[in-house]
Amino acid sequence: QVHLAESGGGSFQAGGSLKLSCAASGYDHPNYCIAWFRQTTGSERGGPVAWVYARTGTKNYADSVKGRFTISQDNGKMTANLQIDSLKPEDTAMYYCAAHPPVSRTECSRRDYRYWGQGTRITVSS
Numbered sequence: 001q002v003h004l005a006e007s008g009g010g011s012f013q014a015g016g017s018l019k020l021s022c023a024a025s026g027y028d029h030p031n032y033c034i035a036w037f038r039q040t041t042g043s044e045r046g047g048p049v050a051w052v053y054a055r056t057g058t059k060n061y062a063d064s065v066k067g068r069f070t071i072s073q074d075n076g077k078m079t080a081n082l083q084i085d086s087l088k089p090e091d092t093a094m095y096y097c098a099a100h101p102p103v104s105r106t107e108c109s110r111r112d113y114r115y116w117g118q119g120t121r122i123t124v125s126s
Contacts, residue, residue, distance in 0.1 A: 002024065002026045003026050004022055005025075006021065006097045006117045006118065006120040009120030010122070012123070012124050013087070013125055014088055014125065015087060017084060017086075017087065019083050020084070020120060022081070022082075022117060023078070024079065024115075029101035031101065032099050033053055033107060034051065034052050034078065034098070035048035035049075035052070036050045036080060036096070036098075037111075038091075038093040038094065038095045041093075045096070047110070048062065048108070048111075049062045050062070050065065050070075051109065053102065055105075068085050068086050069082060070083040070085075071083075078099070080097055087124045089124050095120050095122055096118075097116075098115060098116045099114070
């Protein structure tokens with residue numbers, strides 16, 4: 001059974017930085033997309049804000065977070081770290097790590113990943 005464990009949530013001040021971590025276990029497909037999603041209260045969860053396509057190491061970001069969000073992995077491990085800089089109150093949300101067995105890189109931008117973590121909450125105060 002695939003398990004995704006997120007950590008790093010909490011309360012932060014605007015202008016600061018934070019790092020979320022996600023570690024996967026039990027995943028036995030030969031390739032994967034691993035991504036971070038976020039969901040604000042009262043809104044639907046959209047597409048990933050950042051993702052990695054494992055086969056090539058390709059990374060991508062939603063336009064709304066480019067320049068402030070950085071996704072990275074620990075060498076040789078199925079992890080996804082999300083660095084968020086220049087925090088804004090609008091970054092307040094539940095952040096979810098998710099993984100998916102893709103047929104191609106394009107699937108990494110999908111919304112309906114197969115495996116999800118429980119989520120970690122980020123609150124940014126001005």
